Amino acid sequence: MALSAATTAATEALKVNRAPTGVNPQEVHRWMQSFNWDFAKNRTKYPTKYHMANDTKEQFKIIAKEYARMEAIKDERQFGTLLDGLSRLGAGNRMHPKWGETMKVASNFLEVGEYNAIAAAAMLWDSATASEQKNGYLAQVMDEIRHTHQCAFINHFYSKHYHDPAGHNDARRTRAIGPLWKGMKRVFADGFISGDAVECSVNLQLVGEACFTNPLIVAVTEWASANGDEITPSVFLSIETDELRHMANGYQTVVSIAHDPASSKYLNTDLNNAFWTQQKYFTPVLGMLFEYGSKYKVEPWVKTWNRWVYEDWGGIWIGRLGKFGVQSPPSLKDAKQDAYWAHHDLFLLAYALWPTGFFRLALPDEEEMQWFEANYPGWYDHYGKILNEWRALGCEDPSSKFIPIQWLEKNGHKVYVDRVSQVPFCPSLAKSTNTLRIHEYNNQLHSFSDDWGERMWLTEPERYECQSVFEQYAGREISEVVVEGHGVRADGKTLIGQPHVRGDKLWTVEDLRAAGCVFSDPLRN
Amino acid sequence: MANYPIHENPTRDEWAAKIDRLTTLKDASKAIKDFRKDNTSPFRKNYDLDIDYLFIECKLEEKLADMKGQHMKDDDLLTKTADGECPEEISNAWIAKMKSAKDKFVAEKVLIEFRQTYKPPVMPVNAFLRADATLGSLLMEVRNTDYYGTTLGELRKQRGVRVVHLQDGLATA
Incomplete structure (x- = not known):
């Protein structure tokens, strides 16, 4: 049989570069380095305003045999624990149901992030010119593939073992109707893979991974454990062991452009925009998932945020990059304010729109309300009273025919969607830094909620054209939209989203239709 | 809608x-x-x-x-646009147009018009991506220089938006 051209080329290459005879990691590493790319013809297909240096080093010193061996052991431990020990212990059904619902969001959304990170790391591989730097990015591609599988496996495991699999089994089918999806795609997809390749690295590695994986992947394990979930820590901590090397890749991206004085014109702007982009979504969403999606609280989100985002990332990590001219983002102080109230604002809106979700939300009980008031003084008078009024109006009971979004409309509290972040906000109820501004441009109306995002849009309007759910479905009755957007369970009538975590009194399409709720576009009404 | x-x-x-x-x-x-x-x-x-x-x-x-x-012939799929033009000549003309743009607002229109006219399958993807990356890089350099040098109010005027609503307390200029 004739050898293929690729096999022949590989055979010839091996004659020149003899394969190592041992498994010494450094020997293997040196050997791998001898395989090179043709820099003379290297011209990336991705745009960037930066010039990456040709001699950048990578910090991944263990690749090939050592890498594969390390990851294989981690996978064996993780999958072995899940498929054997945790299955026998019935762990899939032992967490508090509020947390079981939270994991529908966390694992599905992180899966999207990991999936896009595969493309992002590959784009950086294509953009870099230094051999070692390419190696670092290439290894990250492999990591991200592993992480995508891991997140999918969490959903697979829960689908089989958790008492309410709807939402774990096929969340993405609801992506057109759920208001949280679009913002998630802004941070986890657009932010990682669109625009300047180096800006994408800043989004993914310098902010997403170095800053937000700590609360997203590490802190979430503490909340999971507190709520009886042993599955999430088994998987997420295994993921996080790789993240450190990705943070190192972000560091090396900055090192590779620091040689060029022109970089200083752009880097801090890109960092500020990336930080604001990521925090605008993660700050409220993570806070909401932890505090409102759990029964047993670990600590107030604002404390977690201050420790990981403000002090560890904004101070220490960015401080280490100071020698390359990197400064803490000026938007950090606005974000710090959001860390206190933004997640409460978001829960109000998420709960008001519960039928559009692929997970169940529950109102805080009396004990939880006391916890909120103790940790966020003033919470009850602003949020607690509204939630209690909704409860009194029967929002949990299908016979009430009452959806809280109707209460917001009736009381003049319009819900807008920020064009840039795609995060919903209600200016008349928000206690976070959100402030409404509406602009008309080329006969189209756009709403924004902050200075940083508005400036991004004014500078690059073609990047932020996503329609909001209110624009998309204006004038349409909500049950029709939910059915069309696949928000119904396998029985064809019960909704996936529910306003409680009880086993009875589940809302159906008919119950929702009876509420007579119609989408309206706040920009047009 | x-x-x-x-x-x-x-x-x-x-x-x-x-x-x-x-x-x-x-x-x-x-x-x-x-x-x-x-x-x-x-x-x-x-x-x-x-x-x-x-x-x-x-x-x-x-x-x-x-x-x-x-x-189209197989070879032409990689070397000609759907209208039979030479992608390299087109790319060079648009890159020259981008380089001569007098400000970022003109430059962004150059890139957007290029994409509307030549995004694949009009132009072969191999040629389009090269040109698009070059045009995009040039645009980003111009857009991202002195990013915060203009106030929001001035930027709104430059962009030509009609301000419909600003929440109480927001500066209008």
């Missing part, structure tokens, strides 16, 4: 029928260019097709790509 389902609706049916009627490469290429100029980017002529434009554009792309496969 129209009060009908998103995935199957009369607008999409109407466009699918229009696209079916395209029979020549020349007509298909013109149709996609016209459609993109009328219905895509922040400078589009109107937002009537805001819900459906991506679907329709995708169907136009499928049609043109399919017709290129039927009517």
Whole structure:
């Protein structure tokens, strides 16, 4: 049989570069380095305003045999624990149901992030010119593939073992109707893979991974454990062991452009925009998932945020990059304010729109309300009273025919969607830094909620054209939209989203239709 | 917005029928260019097709790509546009146009117009991506220099937006 051209080329290459005879990691590493790319013809297909240096080093010193061996052991431990020990212990059904619902969001959304990170790391591989730097990015591609599988496996495991699999089994089918999806795609997809390749690295590695994986992947394990979930820590901590090397890749991206004085014109702007982009979504969403999606609280989100985002990332990590001219983002102080109230604002809106979700939300009980008031003084008078009024109006009971979004409309509290972040906000109820501004441009109306995002849009309007759910479905009755957007369970009538975590009194399409709720576009009404 | 389902609706049916009627490469290429100029980017002529434009554009792309496969020689698929032009000459002309743009607002229109006119399958993807990366890099340099040098109020004026509403307490200038 004739050898293929690729096999022949590989055979010839091996004659020149003899394969190592041992498994010494450094020997293997040196050997791998001898395989090179043709820099003379290297011209990336991705745009960037930066010039990456040709001699950048990578910090991944263990690749090939050592890498594969390390990851294989981690996978064996993780999958072995899940498929054997945790299955026998019935762990899939032992967490508090509020947390079981939270994991529908966390694992599905992180899966999207990991999936896009595969493309992002590959784009950086294509953009870099230094051999070692390419190696670092290439290894990250492999990591991200592993992480995508891991997140999918969490959903697979829960689908089989958790008492309410709807939402774990096929969340993405609801992506057109759920208001949280679009913002998630802004941070986890657009932010990682669109625009300047180096800006994408800043989004993914310098902010997403170095800053937000700590609360997203590490802190979430503490909340999971507190709520009886042993599955999430088994998987997420295994993921996080790789993240450190990705943070190192972000560091090396900055090192590779620091040689060029022109970089200083752009880097801090890109960092500020990336930080604001990521925090605008993660700050409220993570806070909401932890505090409102759990029964047993670990600590107030604002404390977690201050420790990981403000002090560890904004101070220490960015401080280490100071020698390359990197400064803490000026938007950090606005974000710090959001860390206190933004997640409460978001829960109000998420709960008001519960039928559009692929997970169940529950109102805080009396004990939880006391916890909120103790940790966020003033919470009850602003949020607690509204939630209690909704409860009194029967929002949990299908016979009430009452959806809280109707209460917001009736009381003049319009819900807008920020064009840039795609995060919903209600200016008349928000206690976070959100402030409404509406602009008309080329006969189209756009709403924004902050200075940083508005400036991004004014500078690059073609990047932020996503329609909001209110624009998309204006004038349409909500049950029709939910059915069309696949928000119904396998029985064809019960909704996936529910306003409680009880086993009875589940809302159906008919119950929702009876509420007579119609989408309206706040920009047009 | 129209009060009908998103995935199957009369607008999409109407466009699918229009696209079916395209029979020549020349007509298909013109149709996609016209459609993109009328219905895509922040400078589009109107937002009537805001819900459906991506679907329709995708169907136009499928049609043109399919017709290129039927009517063009294999070698030409990589070396000519759907209209038989030389991609390299076109790319050079647009890069020169970008370099001569007097400010970022002119420069962004150059890139958007280039994309509306030549995004694949009009131009072969190998040539398009090279040109697009160069044009994009030049635009980003111009847009991102002195990013915070203009106040928001001034930037709104430069962009030409009509300020409809500013929440109490927000500076108007």
